[in-house]
Amino acid sequence: MTAAIVGPGGAGGAGAGTERARALETLGIEAGEREERFDRITRLARRLFGVEIAAVTLLDEDTQWVKSESGYSGAEPVPVEDAMCRVTLGEPTARTVVEDTRVDPRFARNRFVVGEPNVRFYAGEALTTASGTRVGTLCLFDSRPRTFTATDVAILHELAAWAETELQRSAEMDRAAEVQRALLPGRGTVDLDGYEVTGSCVPARAVGGDLLDWYRLPPDDGGEADVVLTLGDVMGKGIGAALLMATVRSALRTAGRRAGPAEAVRQAALALEADLEGTGTLVTLCHARLSPQSGVLRWADAGHGLMFLVRADGTVLRPGPGGLPLGVLPDDRWPEERVALGPGDLVVAFSDGLLDLFPTVEAAFAEVASLVTADPAGCVAELERRAREAALPDDVTCLVVRRCR
Structure with missing residues (x-):
């Protein structure tokens, strides 16, 4: 038996298949790739209805794929023209309920009905994209005829709506990730x-929710063009933290173009006060301004503390504690620190997610200092590699500035 039970039926012609394929591509969904968020739905559906198999299927131009199943581990793709769920996609109601397949002419001669595993019951509801294209089904299978009540129909509809939301969320999250990368x-x-x-x-x-930003300011009259650098960490993860991160970035960019680090942080905190209070969110950050000609780096630390200086002779210096995170006290003020970078000196700042890559905080500072001294760009690349391979629970961000001469 394949988990994709098959049978005759219609879901439109070749044009409909092309439309489905395009819709799946737009959603960014890998049709045959298992995902836990869909597995949760099929596991629940199987328990609620007491059926042998529950599945989420997706159909493109010529193939039905099993995105998720519960009750059978040998899921295989099948041709669309054989797929039982193809019937569901073609139904005006977007739903098919077959209480006994042997008395339904659409499925009575299906080889999975007349032979193993002798499927006798099928129910499926179409999954529709926001653009109105039906691309798959949430479906149920059993080897015994079953009665499917109006309550059962309502529950199946709710579960299918959940699956549709997950399909749409893929496109939304991909777009959000694309926008965040652009920032x-x-x-x-x-x-x-x-x-x-x-x-x-x-x-x-x-x-x-991590923030990484740098940009060059217009030069003062007859002066040098400073560089503004920011590394921050918005409490939380996911889309909510990302939305706040973009807001924090905008506030700091506005303030940082006209004020020094400490005053810029204060102005940004005032602008963000209502948003942070309303969401119960804190933000830690290190906001700095570098004057390249003199090598002077000024910064304000708002509850971040994950920054250090490595001198050309290998001496590692950690600044003292800064102020409170943004969102703790209204109209707070932050001290401004400064250091003169000489040739070979470098400054490193990172988010607390990086600490998860190391057994202790001390080990993190020691190894990062060693790596960055040997090769700043190589250090950043290595930390990025470790973060991607480790699948850590928190965002990992780092920033390195080195004066070469």
């Missing part, structure tokens, strides 16, 4: 003669 500064986007600026942000989920 990150690209490596090499700040061309500083005599400096190297590099960083990386790896969200724990499709999107995350």
